[in-house]
Amino acid sequence: MHIQTAKAASNGADSWDLSRYAADFPILAQQVRGKPLVYLDNAATTQKPAAVIRTVSEFYEQHNSNVHRGVHLLSQRATQLYEDSREKVRAFLNAASTKEIVFTRGTTEAINLVASAWGRETLKPGDEVLISWMEHHSNIVPWQMVCQQTGATLKVIPINDAGELDLKAFESLLSTRTKMLAITAVSNALGTVNPLPTLIEKAHGVGALVLVDGAQLIPHAAVDVQALDCDFLAFSSHKLYGPTGVGVLYGKEAGLHAMAPYQGGGDMIRTVSFERTTYAALPNKFEAGTPNIAGAIGLGAAIDYVSGIGMNAIAQHEAAILEYGTAQLLAVPGLRMIGTAKRKAGVLSFVLEGVHPHDIGTIVDMHGVAIRTGHHCAQPVMDRFRIPATARASLALYSSRADIDALVRALSKVKEVFG
């Protein structure tokens, strides 16, 4: 009954509803296991609109060449497209300069870059790196490694039962020993949105730098890095409707300038002799070797695509689907939401009484519904909630109320099997 009404509502056109854009994503038109695909694993990776796929294949069909190297026409074109993409990223983040935009393999590499190039040079015994309990492994392990190498200490901000940062504890952990606050903007396991402006201001107050893991922020909200005043921000193209294998490290120019190179090789040098190498200017200093050229250009197309729709419209749409999804899921008997923060984005993580998340995942998959089950690369979060894993539905701009309804129907089949 509940679902029926909701379904009727989902056919009505609401001004905020963007789910019609699903038609731009060729992969979503398919059937899986004989059922229409309902893709709710967007926090893991998003699908790609035709415009991005076309841009990547056009690059290989018409412009493919290496960048920054040749005098021939194709190389000029490839370089131009690659650098145009960097400008698109700059404008998208409102960074001050393209020198502040470094292409990486993704969020993980961007964080490792900072942990190595900044951390290894700077950290000493007695220094502290502050992270939170809700970090993805990629914002834990690189810091653990650099702390081991330098003798610095890793500190962790606890979270409460709703999955929100303990701000009191944060303040008491902050001190002049804190050299870096590395914090996620949005938790991929819980959906919690962290209060970045406060965190950044307080961290700067003790002289610490701030790295924002923006993997789950950039796809869901408009971001202005200058207003935010973070020192670094990392994100992945593939979670923003772009290709895999490429991502971005934003860093304030002065900070990047002061850092040693990350990897050595081609493209990151000015002059090389066996006695001495001088490094290229920003951002090339951090882009050793042939980059993921097609990927970066595809990311540019993805930015054009989402900008055409508008990040604020996307945020509004996803907030409405999240609210609807939360209400529908909470009506499922025996379902417990993991992550009930006041401010959330894009993620519905849950457990069902008496059913392991893996079994939920397999059974809903039989109904064409793709969700993620597991620890979501955030084992400390699972330990905090004393659960081995969760089932997680995560949203994108093409998610609809009908997708949520399909998930809820599939969950009722789980109940049928497990009684």
Next chain:
Amino acid sequence: MSEFRELYQEVILDHNRNPRNFGVLEDANRFADGTNPLCGDKVKITLRVEDGKIAAVRFDGMGCAISTASASVMTETLLGKSEEDAQKLFESFHDLITHGSAGEVDKSLGKLKVFGGVSEYPTRIKCAILCWHTMKAALDGSQEPVTTE
């Protein structure tokens, strides 16, 4: 319903609900721990081997229905078997869940045959095999922690 009945057979659901030989054997002389790092499943297998035969066996831990039922049916099947038979069953069970029940199936598998459907779900094979690898490590006296990686 029918499509996942293949996987979630009644026997599996029953063993998941009421696991047999659950817990830790106090007087065990063989034991090992296993984990599936991908999903966080953990299992502990404790056995008492007397005169080359499995006199008692228990499993402990938590996991999905497939891993719980697999461990439960495994302990039932192994009770009273020789170490050699247990090793053979491991091989047959491995074949069953990787190739399915369409091919030749070792008759001695008995009730274990209900896991034939797992072969259709490559991501779930590790769930079914973890307890077996752990049991084998316990029999072999291996000190290495068992993982499904």
